[in-house]
Amino acid sequence: MGIRLGANDYGKAENRVVRIYRDTPRHEIRDVTVSTALQGDFSAAHLHGDQSRVLPTDTQKNTVYAYAKEKGLREIEDYALTLARHFVADVEPVSGARIAVDEYSWERLNDHSWVRRQSEVRTTVVEVTSAGERVVSGLKDLVLLKSTGSEFAGFLTDEYTTLQETHDRIMSTSLVATWTYAGTAVEWDKTWSEVRAILLERFASVHSLALQQTLWEMGKAVLEAHPEITEVSLSAPNKHHFVVDLSPFGLENPNEVFHAADRPYGLIQATVVRD
Amino acid sequence: MGIRLGANDYGKAENRVVRIYRDTPRHEIRDVTVSTALQGDFSAAHLHGDQSRVLPTDTQKNTVYAYAKEKGLREIEDYALTLARHFVADVEPVSGARIAVDEYSWERLNDHSWVRRQSEVRTTVVEVTSAGERVVSGLKDLVLLKSTGSEFAGFLTDEYTTLQETHDRIMSTSLVATWTYAGTAVEWDKTWSEVRAILLERFASVHSLALQQTLWEMGKAVLEAHPEITEVSLSAPNKHHFVVDLSPFGLENPNEVFHAADRPYGLIQATVVRD
Amino acid sequence: MGIRLGANDYGKAENRVVRIYRDTPRHEIRDVTVSTALQGDFSAAHLHGDQSRVLPTDTQKNTVYAYAKEKGLREIEDYALTLARHFVADVEPVSGARIAVDEYSWERLNDHSWVRRQSEVRTTVVEVTSAGERVVSGLKDLVLLKSTGSEFAGFLTDEYTTLQETHDRIMSTSLVATWTYAGTAVEWDKTWSEVRAILLERFASVHSLALQQTLWEMGKAVLEAHPEITEVSLSAPNKHHFVVDLSPFGLENPNEVFHAADRPYGLIQATVVRD
Amino acid sequence: MGIRLGANDYGKAENRVVRIYRDTPRHEIRDVTVSTALQGDFSAAHLHGDQSRVLPTDTQKNTVYAYAKEKGLREIEDYALTLARHFVADVEPVSGARIAVDEYSWERLNDHSWVRRQSEVRTTVVEVTSAGERVVSGLKDLVLLKSTGSEFAGFLTDEYTTLQETHDRIMSTSLVATWTYAGTAVEWDKTWSEVRAILLERFASVHSLALQQTLWEMGKAVLEAHPEITEVSLSAPNKHHFVVDLSPFGLENPNEVFHAADRPYGLIQATVVRD
Structure with a gap:
């Protein structure tokens, strides 16, 4: 009886992203924590330490920040879907991606100032695999x-x-x-x-x-x-x-x-x- | 050169008190955490383990809950002052009392239901000693x-x-x-x-x-x-x-x-x- | 298309149990946090608020403490198995039980004094259902x-x-x-x-x-x-x-x-x- | 009756510094959290936003890391004293410095591997002012x-x-x-x-x-x-x-x-x- 690698994933957890829209004097704010997790055939990394199929978690982090500008960050479900689809479509060894986003709400004081509002957190978890796309949204606290x-x-x-x-x-x-x-x-x-x-x-x-x-x-x-x-x-x-x-x-x-x-x-x- | 007892106090920290006013169908709620700390000559307890001048922290806790009913809990400063004055006036060995109250705010949903509002906390620290009374209120978070x-x-x-x-x-x-x-x-x-x-x-x-x-x-x-x-x-x-x-x-x-x-x-x- | 109750369970989470063995002057200590979760047909409680098949979480808590004495609390896996088997065997509507135990370790100072040791926590999760028994042990932190x-x-x-x-x-x-x-x-x-x-x-x-x-x-x-x-x-x-x-x-x-x-x-x- | 600035200080809190000594294959590790706080006449910054006498907290952070290499980080009291003396002696507007260090202990596994040991934390707070130097060490947790x-x-x-x-x-x-x-x-x-x-x-x-x-x-x-x-x-x-x-x-x-x-x-x- 042998020993083999079972389920596994990896990613960058809890990237703290704040996105300001400042095209007019009345700014908009999105304040989120983003976690990525990628699935695929990463057995070479586990068995032999061969990273040639491993997109670093640092790169995932960079993508999270870059997409907040390049693709925009308005509705967290859209943002998470865009990230997940990118990893699956554009990074060859990746067959599945799970993006989790927590969003914190702010109450406006003036055009560019806010106070933290409800203690509760809005959430979404998006999964994109060959089997399809799944969006689970919610709230906590x-x-x-x-x-x-x-x-x-x-x-x-x-x-x-x-x-x-x-x-x-x-x-x-x-x-x-x-x-x-x-x-x-x-x-x-x-x-x-x-x-x-x-x-x-x-x-x-x-x-x-x-x-x-x-x-x-x-x-x-x-x-x-x-x-x-x-x-x-x-x-x-x-x-x-x-x-x-x-x-x-x-x-x-x-x-x-x-x-x-x-x-x-x-x-x-x-x-x-x-x- | 000898060794002696310096500054000291004791009390019951973080009593979680919820007070509902239900005299009419439209209830009111006060949700607070109360900490007590008493000063006085408690050297016998330290030096000899003699507790005869020590009002137990359990009794302080009881008083915190009883006063929420007996004296009422509306404005946290009044409630804290009432507690502090009681300990100093009515418990002989106590020469000073510090009562700290944190209050959590709720937003009304109907006559008897609420959702937690701002994450921020209202605070007060009341000190009553022979030197006088001092109220320091504030907020945090x-x-x-x-x-x-x-x-x-x-x-x-x-x-x-x-x-x-x-x-x-x-x-x-x-x-x-x-x-x-x-x-x-x-x-x-x-x-x-x-x-x-x-x-x-x-x-x-x-x-x-x-x-x-x-x-x-x-x-x-x-x-x-x-x-x-x-x-x-x-x-x-x-x-x-x-x-x-x-x-x-x-x-x-x-x-x-x-x-x-x-x-x-x-x-x-x-x-x-x-x- | 109708709406129905899907997966559900309920229990008492994070019971903090300390068990001292003091049969000799050299005491032993077990310090654990226990969470219970029961499965079964509890649809009446959900759909109609009918609790007649619901063993209260308060009773589950009592059992957790009572078993620490009645059955003993030595190895957390045995303790958890005993609890899980009891709920499934003795409480008619219960078809499955999951008992999770975290254990904190202490380093002995003398016969009856200890200092908290490793920050790490020993864990077990035991599941008993009609399909069998499953023990998953581990550590965290x-x-x-x-x-x-x-x-x-x-x-x-x-x-x-x-x-x-x-x-x-x-x-x-x-x-x-x-x-x-x-x-x-x-x-x-x-x-x-x-x-x-x-x-x-x-x-x-x-x-x-x-x-x-x-x-x-x-x-x-x-x-x-x-x-x-x-x-x-x-x-x-x-x-x-x-x-x-x-x-x-x-x-x-x-x-x-x-x-x-x-x-x-x-x-x-x-x-x-x-x- | 006027209004004036009272007591004030500023600094960089909770710098997480890990210092490895690797001069031989048998490494040594120091794992600390360092907080700085400077006192002095900073009224111009408060009253007029004039920062010309304010050494940025970012610079304080840089100094914390640089000194771990330049001056060494062995005993936390020595390290904190060195930092505090530097700020008071070398930065003209600074008349007092308070350096707080928390140290986490590790247990050696081999020459270059460790497991976190006691949950407790070693502490020191060092204050250097014109009135002299004060070292208060301790532990918590x-x-x-x-x-x-x-x-x-x-x-x-x-x-x-x-x-x-x-x-x-x-x-x-x-x-x-x-x-x-x-x-x-x-x-x-x-x-x-x-x-x-x-x-x-x-x-x-x-x-x-x-x-x-x-x-x-x-x-x-x-x-x-x-x-x-x-x-x-x-x-x-x-x-x-x-x-x-x-x-x-x-x-x-x-x-x-x-x-x-x-x-x-x-x-x-x-x-x-x-x-």
Whole structure:
């Protein structure tokens, strides 16, 4: 029985690119972190240290920066697709490319000044291979909280269960959401904003019997409104807010004072797909 | 020559308190991290392990949570002052208390749902001792960027200088600002918002010949507008954005594509005071 | 076309468990972080908020702590297997369980005192389903550096390539390694230590023409020495150390002074498998 | 009443310097992060943006790297003193310099390969002004744990106290220690190692009635053994390990299974000085 090289890829991770559009006095800004990863037959590099088929990660970095000027950096999905297609089409040993982009948002102060806005991050991961193109966009670090409208009751119990049922609790999460597009003829910015709005609306409006249910409602609403999206994946830490027992001090605490715990946290993950 | 105990304090750091006001269907939220530190003659605990004069940090934590209900948690300065005064007035061995509060802001979605807003954090540090009361409020993680209107030229050079002058660069920082109040009869929330607005306005509007100059203009403007503030301290990392050299690829880069560097960073710190 | 629930799981992440064995004056310590994730048919919870088949994550946490006493916590693989088997065998709706454990090592000072040792973390991920049992152990945060014995030359170039060849560079990484066991009749602690030793030895001894080659040699050596291991996966950030240009100051720098950069970094990932 | 510039300084923070000594096949490595901060009359830069007295932080960075070669980087205290003296002596507007160095330790694998060792960091902060020179060395991230030999009882109580006394608890901390030298004629490496050994020995051996007492014993022992040290400051988070209540599951837990909590934590700080 022999030993052989299995799956492998390589690239330049976390290139920090800021692109300013300054054709008019009213500048525009795009602030992103870009990671590249290339697949192909790189076995000579592994087995013999032969780099003749290896495009250096330094070159990938250069391309990331050069393309921000040469091809432009407006909608991160377009930018990532352009990069991925280039590596696959123009660099012979490369058969697949995965480009991941995180984008940070800024709020305008004047024509050329900004303040960092939401803590949340817009994301995309683009994969181009001989099998086709795949765009998975999303967001992360979207921190949400409801102070009522959330229950947790009727759950399964066993000999290790001590949790009490509650019909009114805080529900809070730092949401990671990703959604897969059926194609690439998409209005990326517009769609992203609409999906974000749906996620927020569902979180706020659904009376939640379970975090699972809220996630399902979020994902379903996105698929119902956006036929160009084929599936939605949601990962939601249950950021526990424990009601503090103030009775030793002669105080009632009807869900008013909470301890926000760090660890452990529940972690609920679900994908909603088309049938 | 003997050995003795010098300065010392102790407390409970980073209590995560969330306070919901739910007297009407339209809830209010306060989300804070509270740290306590007590001073006094605790030498017996150090020298002999005698705890009879030591109020446990666990009790301090309990008080932090209980006061969020018993005394209320609205403006963080009032809440911190109330805690500090309690420890000094009511716990005999305690001669001084320092209460630090960080507050995270939320943007309302509906009556009882919110999304985390600015990444920036509002801060206060309150100290109560026999010498009096001192309130230092501020903010941190306020990330700012200008894509023009910033120069760096005419600087001192020596044999280790390689930097080129520039008359148009990106200036970006993650500002930490603190300001000291002359007293405690202050409209805390209103003043904090006004100071923040001044800091943003000065950053955006001042044509900057040096980050030092921008900080000075920020601090001066706050003191001019707010006689109840006696000094302003500003700590500003110079988050370097380097123009990427695209000439090897036949591309010009007139301040359009930047590499946002992590480390090292310039660090400029200044205090502006009344004469 | 309908919408349905796809893949999903839930659990309690990052339970921080410290287990002291104190049967004799010479105590033993195990310090771990445990995450649980359960799979099964939980569609009622998602679609209708019906929790009757959902064992709360709080109960999972309780089980994690209780088993540290009831079943013991010595070798993390055994502990994780015991937990995973319990959830699948004893909780009716659960068809699969994944238990991840990170272990932190301590160096003994005396019978009951320790100092935190290596920054690196020992890991295991155990999966139990109807299809069988799978144990993937490993380590992360293993930071390595070679000051010579590493080249990078003969690589593919294109119009975006500016990198110069080098026949003597620093090679440094923060290694993540995982390896899959063929079964569960394994001396876990002994094997883990032996694999770690092989990884260190190969990193140090192989004259590296590429980081890819070093990873391959590491993985191959592990498979050659350990028939009970079926594959090895390695993820290695190339922590760039750039030679600082000191020539403006009249100084030579023959690979003596380096700038250790944070981002971007190369990221090389490879799996070595049996044929 | 006017407004004026108060205290201010500026510098280049967190320069990541790796210095290899390769005069023989058996290399040596120094891995440090260096921060510079200069004081002086820089009011023109603040008030008018006039940089003619400002040595750029970029030049300070160049000097940090150049000196690693030109002057050498062996003991971090010597290196920091050399840098600080240079800025004050050779750059006219500079009246004071503060150089902070963090050093990461490596364990040798062979002549030119290493693995990162203790997670702890060695530190020094050197200040040179017209008033003289001051060296404060230390360590941070020294994580310690005792599984017995620690009590907490007889403490002060008030109406917010719920804590129970204990005569056997886990005591754990992530120690930050700094000590001030009387002069600069010191064997830096040797002294640092001896102080570290004393701190570990005292932590392990003292039967602790309070974390305060342990800190006092640590500081006192250092001063007794090292006349060249004038004071020791210790900052110790009380990393709480809570005994998990396993009684609902019919299990006893005689200090065997603990939940290691993140926040809040007690924070005890003390300075031990010569009389």
